[in-house]
Amino acid sequence: MQNVYRVARQVAGSRATVIITGESGTGKGELARALHTLSPRASAPFVALHCAALAESLLESELFGHEKGSFTGAEKRRPGRFEQADGGTLFLDEIGDISPLLQVKLLRVLQERSFERVGGNETVNVDVRMIAATNRDLAKDVREGRFREDLYYRLNVVRIDMPPLRLRGGDAVVLANHFLRHFAEENHSPVRTFTERAR
Secondary structure: OHHHHHHHHHHOOOOOOEEEEOOOOOOHHHHHHHHHHOOOOOOOOEEEEEHHHOOHHHHHHHHHOEOOOOOOOOOOOEOOHHHHOOOOEEEEEOHHHOOHHHHHHHHHHHHHOEEEOEOOOOEEEOOOEEEEEEOOOHHHHHHOOOOOHHHHHHHOOEEEEOOOHHHOOOHHHHHHHHHHHHHHHHOOOOOOOOOOOOO
């Protein structure tokens, strides 16, 4: 974890794209937020999107926005997450789960910093620092043809590997104590400690 913190401090001030890898529950989203907070973009928006939670058609609209009338139910123009994050940071969680079509569109935004909304022709320019996370082995997905090699290298400018909790010694107890206090306070419950056996 000290190596994770060292790399995070080194890259926080740059605009380099960062990919955070690691198992679910290791704190990839928290690290992304910390990178934003430590960056010159800290006063601008931090926008997060969980890519695996949406169908492809919805994900495209969430990322790039849409124009009025572009599909059934699109009653007005809606900016996407890239526009919402302009000047700040966009965090895309579970980036390895996006479709090949969206991989192409995402690559274009990373290369040109511009895109069109769904159903639109107007080019939208954005200044966004992108941080992505995945629990997949993207290098293996590239070798097996499931993930674009050019997008992989665009994302993999700086890579930070989050170690699993089972390798982090006493961190698990520190984190458990933190969450115990947090949820006790949130639920107006007196703080209780863990038994020695539970620890």
